[in-house]
Amino acid sequence: MKVHRSISEPIRTTATWDERWKGNDRGLIACWERGREKSVEDPALAAHAREGRLVLLPWKGGIEKVTKAKQKIGTHFYLAMWQGLRGDDLDIDLEHEHEHEVVLTCTTTGMAVAFTGDYKKYANAESPDLMVPE
Numbered sequence: 001m002k003v004h005r006s007i008s009e010p011i012r013t014t015a016t017w018d019e020r021w022k023g024n025d026r027g028l029i030a031c032w033e034r035g036r037e038k039s040v041e042d043p044a045l046a047a048h049a050r051e052g053r054l055v056l057l058p059w060k061g062g063i064e065k066v067t068k069a070k071q072k073i074g075t076h077f078y079l080a081m082w083q084g085l086r087g088d089d090l091d092i093d094l095e096h097e098h099e100h101e102v103v104l105t106c107t108t109t110g111m112a113v114a115f116t117g118d119y120k121k122y123a124n125a126e127s128p129d130l131m132v133p134e
Helices: 017-021 028-041 043-050 076-086 119-123
Strands: 002-005 071-075 090-093 102-105 112-116
Touching: 002 028, 017 028, 028 043, 028 076, 028 090, 043 076, 071 076, 071 119, 076 090, 076 112
Parallel strands: 071 112
Antiparallel strands: 002 090, 102 112
């Protein structure tokens, strides 16, 4: 399933917790919408994201500094929030995620991050910056 939502669509204001987190989109629309809200709250952070920086967000996937690892694992939640922060359409392919993961390289650090929906991959990653939605 491809999760796509146009940046021109309004942010949902009446969705329940279950609708936001337990729907077919697996919470990605909620993350993307939060990224859109965050872009208004923190325009400088949004500008960094638009420059291709993988900024720190509540989900695993941002880069704070260069590490010895050549590649880091990030979540689809991060990717969705980052897309919203940048003002991009939400565009994540869940159907083919096991065949190829989206890999982005931070323009500041040069580090690559592979984004996945596979909990086993990112749960065992080094940094404990994964948050669970309440």
